[in-house]
Amino acid sequence: MRAFRLIDQERAHHAVCVLCSVLKVTRQGYYAWKRRSPCARQLRDDELKAEILALYERSRDTYGAPRITARLRIDRGIRIGQKRAARLMRELGIQGTGRGSKGVRTTIPDRRAAAAPDHLERDFTATRPDEKWVADITYVPTHEGWLFLAGVSDCYSRKLIGSSMRDTLQVQLVADAIAMAVAHRQPPPGVIHHSDRGAQPEFNRSSQHCRLCV
Numbered sequence: 001m002r003a004f005r006l007i008d009q010e011r012a013h014h015a016v017c018v019l020c021s022v023l024k025v026t027r028q029g030y031y032a033w034k035r036r037s038p039c040a041r042q043l044r045d046d047e048l049k050a051e052i053l054a055l056y057e058r059s060r061d062t063y064g065a066p067r068i069t070a071r072l073r074i075d076r077g078i079r080i081g082q083k084r085a086a087r088l089m090r091e092l093g094i095q096g097t098g099r100g101s102k103g104v105r106t107t108i109p110d111r112r113a114a115a116a117p118d119h120l121e122r123d124f125t126a127t128r129p130d131e132k133w134v135a136d137i138t139y140v141p142t143h144e145g146w147l148f149l150a151g152v153s154d155c156y157s158r159k160l161i162g163s164s165m166r167d168t169l170q171v172q173l174v175a176d177a178i179a180m181a182v183a184h185r186q187p188p189p190g191v192i193h194h195s196d197r198g199a200q201p202e203f204n205r206s207s208q209h210c211r212l213c214v
Contacts, residue, residue, distance in 0.1 A: 004033040051076060051086050056094050062141075064096025065089055097141035126156035130187035133161070134176065135195040137169070150177040152193070154185075161185055 003023040007030055008018055020027050039044075041177035055071050056063055063071065072078040072085070089095060126132045132155040140147045150173045152162035162181025166173045178193070 004030050008034070034150050045088060045091075046082060048072075048078070048084075049092055051078060052085065053092060053094070054089055056089075056096075057090075059096075061094070062097050066170050067096065126154070129154055129156045130185055130191050131156060133181065133187075133191060133193045134195065135174070137173065139169075148173055150174050152181040 003025045007016060007019040007023065007025075016030065017027060020030055051072060052068055055068055055075075059067070065082050068089065069080065069085045071080045072080060082099060124132070124134065133152050134155060135150065136153045137150045140149060145167060148166055150164045150167050151160050153160050161184055162177045162179070164173050164176035164180065166176075174195075181187075
């Protein structure tokens, strides 16, 4: 019974009589339940919890129920339903992180700002280093919230030449990434820097489809 399992989990923090009263069950019923041998399903749940916890720790605390279910089947040949995996994870007090529908938008157009001219014209090829740079913002889920990462790469080498990470999606995130790229590469005047039309890259119209003068 769920009420008895909850009492068993919380008895270290609250008196059994109080828990029984709140959950509207008797102490005699709880202690009778404690004396019974665990059923086959409960024993199987305990085994699955050990497998789930091992996978969760291996994923560095990132796997949710869908990934746990898939890895159990692929790695261990264990087939369980996703709902059961989710229930066992709740009982273990663990949850995954991911980019689901509750993620974060990084490209938020600024409707008040005029669009900068597109010097790149969708041509991402380059004949020499520091001819064309491209930039974008992404986000990384952590247990303490979202971290935002801005990056600048060279179209010629396809290598990352500047980056910045912050816990807020603000203009300085982009400015720091560009500053790192400029300090690292010391490009000639006229390098084209291309980004999306988000409000952050438009901080001074020097980072959206524009030519940097350095």
